Amino acid sequence: MSNEHHHAAEGEYIPETYIPHPETHGTKTLWKVFFILLFITIIDFAIYFIAPAGLGRNIVFVALGLVKAVLIVGIFMHLNYEAKFLRWMIALPAAVFISYLAWLLLLEGSFVSTY
C-alpha cells in the first residue's frame, strides 16, 4: 500500500493526515453535466409557461429538481466515484429522513387547513 503523505513513513497509516491519491476523470463529463443542468432549467422555464398550474406540473418540477440534485451530488461533488460506504452514509440518511419529514409535515399542514 503506497502512502502519499510526506511526513508518514512508508506504509504507515495516520488517520489525521491521510490523503488518498487524487484521480482525475477529465473535463468532458463536467461540461456535459453543466449543459444538462442548463437544459433542465430551460425546460423548467418552458413548462412554467406552457403547462397549467396544478399537481401534475408540480410533480414534474420536483422530479426535474431531483435529477439536477443527483447530477450535482454525483458528478460535481464526486460522490459517484467515492467508496461504497461513503456513498450510502451520505445518501441514505438524507433520502430517508428528509422524505419522512416532508411526508409528516405536509400531512400536518393539510390537516391544519381543514381545521
Added chain:
Amino acid sequence: MSNSATISPKLWAGGRSPFNVSYGKLMMWVFLLSDAFTFSSLLVGYGAIRFSYSGSSTPWPDPSAIFNHFPGFHGFYLPLLFVSLMTFILIGSSVTMVLAVEAGHRKSKAEVSKYMILTIIGGAAFLGCQAWEWSQFIHEGGRLDTNNFGITAQGYTHLHEAGKFGNHFEWMAGDRQPGPVPFASLFFIVTGFHGFHVLSGVIINIIIWLNVIRGTYERRGHYEMVEKVGLYWHFVDLVWVFVFTFYYLI
C-alpha cells in the same frame, strides 16, 4: 486483494481509511449532511405552512404575481426570468469550481487560480442579484412581519388578463390586500439563510484562492483544500435548486 470477500473484513480492521477519503473531506461530508437537514427543515416548514393556507380566505400568493421584475425593465411582467438568470449564474460558478478541483488534481496552479477567480466572480454576481431581488420585494412592501401581497379575486383576474409575458403590468386599486405573513418572513429567512451560505462560500473561496496563488498547496503537495471548499460550493448550488423549485416554480 482482487477478491472482495477477503477485502471486506479488512476494511474496518484498522490500518486504512474505510471510506478511502481524508479526515477533513469526510468531516466536510458529515457537515454538509447536517446542513442538508437544516435546509430541508426550512423548506419542509415552508411547505407545511403553505399547505395550511389552502382553502383560506387569505390564500397563499402565486409567486409569479410577486417575483416578475427584471432590472432595467421596470413595469414589465417578466416572471421567472430574473431567477432563471440567477440559476444560470450559480450553475456556471459550479462548473468553474469543479474545473478548479480537476486542475488541482493535475497540480496546475495557474488553472486552479483562474477557475477559482471565475467562481468568486460568479458567487459575487449571484449575491448582487439576490440583493436586487430583496430590495425590490422590500420596496413593494414585503417585510419580515408584513406581506401586502394578498392578491384578491379581482387582482388575479387582472393578472390573468393583462399579465402576459413581456407585457406592461401595474397593480390597480383593490388588486391587493394584506396576505399571509409567513410568505414574506419565510422568503427572507430561507433565501437569506441560503444567501448567507453563498456569502461565506465566496469569502472561503477568496481565502483558498489566496493560498493557491501564494503556493501553499504547491508546497503541501496536494490541492485537497480546493476539493473541500468545492464540496461546500456545490452544496450551495444544490440548495438553490430546491429553493428555485419550491419558491418560484411551484
